[in-house]
Amino acid sequence: MSNLETRPDEQVCRTGDQAEGVExxxxxxxxxxxxxxxxxxxxxxQRARSLVGAWCFSDHYGPDDVVSGEGMQVPPHPHTGLQTVxxxxxxxxxxxxSVGSLQTVRPGELNLMTAGAGISHSEESPAAGRPPRLxxxxxxxxxxxxxxxxxxxFEHHGDLPVLRHDGAVVRVFMGRLTVxxxxxxSPARTYTPLVGAQIDLEPGAEVRLDVDPEHEHALLVDAGxxxxxxxxxxxSNLGYAGPGRPGLTVRSGAGAPARAVLIGGLxxxxxxxxWWNFMGRTHEDVVQARTDWMAQVAExxxxxxGGGATAYTDGAAGRRFGTxxxxxxxxxxxxxxxxxxxxxxxxxxxx
Numbered sequence: 001m002s003n004l005e006t007r008p009d010e011q012v013c014r015t016g017d018q019a020e021g022v023e024x025x026x027x028x029x030x031x032x033x034x035x036x037x038x039x040x041x042x043x044x045x046q047r048a049r050s051l052v053g054a055w056c057f058s059d060h061y062g063p064d065d066v067v068s069g070e071g072m073q074v075p076p077h078p079h080t081g082l083q084t085v086x087x088x089x090x091x092x093x094x095x096x097x098s099v100g101s102l103q104t105v106r107p108g109e110l111n112l113m114t115a116g117a118g119i120s121h122s123e124e125s126p127a128a129g130r131p132p133r134l135x136x137x138x139x140x141x142x143x144x145x146x147x148x149x150x151x152x153x154f155e156h157h158g159d160l161p162v163l164r165h166d167g168a169v170v171r172v173f174m175g176r177l178t179v180x181x182x183x184x185x186s187p188a189r190t191y192t193p194l195v196g197a198q199i200d201l202e203p204g205a206e207v208r209l210d211v212d213p214e215h216e217h218a219l220l221v222d223a224g225x226x227x228x229x230x231x232x233x234x235x236s237n238l239g240y241a242g243p244g245r246p247g248l249t250v251r252s253g254a255g256a257p258a259r260a261v262l263i264g265g266l267x268x269x270x271x272x273x274x275w276w277n278f279m280g281r282t283h284e285d286v287v288q289a290r291t292d293w294m295a296q297v298a299e300x301x302x303x304x305x306g307g308g309a310t311a312y313t314d315g316a317a318g319r320r321f322g323t324x325x326x327x328x329x330x331x332x333x334x335x336x337x338x339x340x341x342x343x344x345x346x347x348x349x350x351x
Contacts, residue, residue, distance in 0.1 A: 024231070026043075029042075051142070052264060054191075058138075064133065074124065077331060082142055087137050091135060096123075114150060117148060163179050166206070170209075178209070194215075209248045217262060217263065221260045224258025276335060290334045292319065
C-alpha cells in the first residue's frame, strides 16, 4: 500500500528510549485522499516512537463499505528499503507488482513484498464478487543495511500457524511466538528477529505470550476492551512494552470478543530516513529514489495527467522500479520533497 499523503514529512526513524510500564501511542487520523479516498488511523511512525523492532509503519483502516464505490484503488507506486505486510480482517485486495506477481489476499493470509533497492506495485479491490467491507492493517518493516540490495521479491502465505488456547486464537504471520508452550513459526522470510501475530480473544479470556526478553513489543487493538500487561489500550491505539519481559499478558473484557495485532522484535540497530514510500539511510538516498521513480513516470505519463497508461513502456523495463502490468491507469507521481535536509541521529541522540 502506498502512503498517499500529498505532503508527507521526512521521518528520522530510530530506536526510542525504553519505557517503563506500557506506553500508549495514540492513533492520528490521516486522510489519504486520491483515488482511494479513505482515512486511516496511523500509530507508526510518530514523534514519540518511530520503530518497534524493525516495524516502522502501521496504518489501521476500516471497516469500509466497498460496495457502493470502487473500493481500494492504489495505482502503481514504488518502495525501497522495506517490506510491506498486508493483513486483512475482512475483504479482499488484489496485488500486482513489478516482479510479475498477481495475488489476491484474504483474511488469515499474508501478502509480503520485499522491496530491496526498488520495486513497484498496485493494490485494488477486485472488480467483481468482492466482499462488501474492507478492514485491516498495513504494516512495513525496515530492512537492515545488509538486505538493502536484496533482489525484490513477493511472497503469499495462505497456510499460517494457528493455535487455540484458553479462549484465545493466535495466528502468527511473521516471525516466531510461543503460546502455551507451543512455538509458532511463520514461513515468511524476515531479515531481522521479529514477530507479527493476530490475537482473537473470547470475552473475559486471557493469554500469556512467551517472548524474547531482549525484544520490544506493541499491541495494536482493533476491537474490544483489552488490557496489555495490565494497561488499558483503547481500539485503534498502540500499547508499547519495552525489553526485559519474558512474557506478555493480553486480557479481554467480559462484554464482547476482542481482536488485536502484536508486533515486536529486537530493537533496530540502525537509524533510517523514511519519506513517502522510500526508506534509506541518508537524505540523498531519498532524493535519488524519487528522481529515479519520476524518470519512470515521465516515460508513461509525460503530461502529468496521472491516467491512461496501462503499463510501462519498453524503455522503462530496465529501470530501478520495474514494470507493473495490468493496472488500468498510470503510476502515482511522487509528492514534492520538503524544503529541508535531514540526517539520521546517532545512538546518543545528537544529529
